[in-house]
Amino acid sequence: MHIINMKENRIVLSHGSGGKLMHNLIENIFLKSFKNDILDKLYDSGIIEFKDFDICFTTDSYTVDPIFFKGGDIGKLSICGTVNDLAVTGAIPLYLSSSFIIEEGFEIKNLEKIVKSMHAISKKAKVKIVTGDTKVVEKGKVDKIFINTSGIGIRDKRIKLGIERIKEGDVVIINGGIAEHGLAVLISRDTFKIDADIKSDCAPLSGLILEILKETDKIKFMRDPTRGGISATLNEIVKNRDFGIIIYEEKIPVKKEVLSICEILGFDSLNIANEGKVIVICDRKEADIVLKKMRKNIYGKKAEIIGEIVKKPEGKVLIETVTGSLRVLDMPVGEQFPRIC
Amino acid sequence: MCLAIPMKVEKIEGDFAIVSIGNVKKEVNISLLENVKKGDYVIVHAGFAIEKLDKKEAKKTLKIFKEMR
Amino acid sequence: MKYIDEYREPEIQKEIIKEIQKYGNLINRKINIMEVCGTHTMTIGRYGIRKLMPENINLISGPGCPVCVTPESYIDIAIELLKMEDVIITTFGDMMKVPGSFSSLEKEKANYAKTYVVYSPLDALKIAEDNRDKKIIFLSVGFETTTPLIAQTIKIARDRKIKNFYILAGNKLIPPAMEFLLKEKDARIDGFICPGHVSVIIGRESYTSISKKYNIPCVISGFEPFDILLSIYFILKSIKDEKNEVINEYKRIVKEKGNTKAKEIIYEIFEVVDAEWRGIGIIENSGLRLKENFFDFDAEKNFSIEIKSSNRKTACLCGEILKGRKKPFECPLFEKICTPESPFGPCMVSSEGTCNAYYKYERK
Incomplete structure (x- = not known):
């Protein structure tokens, strides 16, 4: 295990980017103190087991800049993100809290816009916002508006999801094109003077996930590949396990526009955030059924099998490139910056 | 080093041009080149076009291997 | 595409x-x-x-990664500049993680929130135009590919009479390094x-x-x-x-004499000097600095900076690795002190530098 370098006595942005540094922070600071049987699993929701059902509980804070971007806004994101964190653990999302930290001077008109967007999307996701809080801080103390949402959902006892259920030969499925959220936000900032038709994929996936869970009990594990992209999520799945993953570059659904922007800025689409995607690990025999069901849902039209679970190499993710060679797909280290080389 | 990619010239306005790749448009500076025309492909590095692409040579390179044999 | x-x-x-x-x-x-x-x-x-x-x-x-071969002292100077009042540092993203003697720009960004990643030197110039009360310093690194764009940006700054734009010149030339x-x-x-x-x-x-x-x-x-x-x-x-x-092989782009206009612009603004390459040392006639006519744009000439010499003795073998004589596994720092999250030498800094690639692909 890599320990936090003692030279690093301050938090840097990369500590929050879903890559290695963030994982170090979780392991060496948070887990060290908070350690308990529920948190230790590091699933997207904490799963609290009761006699007849399980309760899944999750929380997330949203600080996206700009607050309005192509395909969504900070409000929509704050609902979808939390709903998806519940859904991927197999729960039916039910109740959410929403907490606002607002910068003095923020336009009420924009707050209304955000709240309306939250309302619309929570109706779609069939969740209720049942409690909330508002804090206003002095100008400069936060950037415009930050939102925290927490959510609870109920999970049927018969649903068994867990990394420990994953076996060699299982397949890796994704419900559509990658990297659209991260790039939509980036070009909405207009720093790079790029004009492209890319919208954030931000969407509530609870409907799609419930549909596939109804179809088969052979789904082993799910996770939404947000920060750090699918590289981070796949690496989280194999970490310290006795299996690995191979994915096939050719099979990964990705828009032409996404690839083009990645070419311009020197990004890797595999490392870029999604907000409406889910990685599903499923028994090979049931893969076609899952795929079919997914493709019927509006958030799963471009679903594909992108890889499989392999015995070796343990604990690693490999990618078969378009040239047919294999390379290791590593956990992204931190923030992605545009490169000149 | 040096990430640079071919992009198609869509529109020219003085020292700048709108160039495109795969439905993505971007503004770049073309002052390091002479006689850039609409429809040309230019190599873009850090916001500047640094050279024009020779379409004939591009095809030749792909075939080069077959011809040598 | x-x-x-x-x-x-x-x-x-x-x-x-x-x-x-x-x-x-x-x-x-x-x-x-x-x-x-x-x-x-x-x-x-x-x-x-x-x-x-x-x-x-x-x-x-x-x-051939201009960022990796940028010496520690360059980063040290950039960080000292960053500490000065009214100074904003603009840089290519690649430079953020490169370690100096004591710290990196990414780490210092946490202390002084005045570092902006730009895609083009023109973006840096735009920041200067929009913030006339601030001093904008662009970290000018790059080989022959990048240098003409920076030279052109300086010419534009001169023509538009932008007085608050400076560069910290660290540009380098490739053929002298190959010969070295x-x-x-x-x-x-x-x-x-x-x-x-x-x-x-x-x-x-x-x-x-x-x-x-x-x-x-x-x-x-x-x-x-x-x-x-x-x-x-x-x-x-x-x-x-x-x-x-x-x-x-790259005939579709590369001409016999290259881009003569771009070459001329480089030498209109810059002149050749000896330069330090991280992990290698001084290579004769392999660097560029601004010519006297353009001193107004030279950060080193316009700000007085003192940097502590780190004089750190290092067991880093990047120099040998770059020359093809040693493999990363032979370096005592590899994997132990020097990792992609916390790189020490140039070959680990770049995401595809030799040590970085070995760390990712060849480790058992």
């Missing part, structure tokens, strides 16, 4: 790979091919080209894959003297997997046929 995708087609590559295998067998001795350019290293890593090579063909990554590596007593480089986009500016002719003097094949290569494979094939064929010359 036109003029990109065609060169990534797996089908057209299969045949070249076969030929490379064939020539690998025919030559039947250890061959070290150096890809000078960091972006080539990226392609080689990304498409797993190293693994396609016959056993006796060794691809070594050269010093060959001059080494026990140089073990049998062929160069020359940097395609540097060559766009300097032209094919710039390598002829090196190729002749050291009797070594030099192939100017594009950046797609097809280009790299074809270039490797050309090098092996040259070695087999004992015909060492400069071959231009």
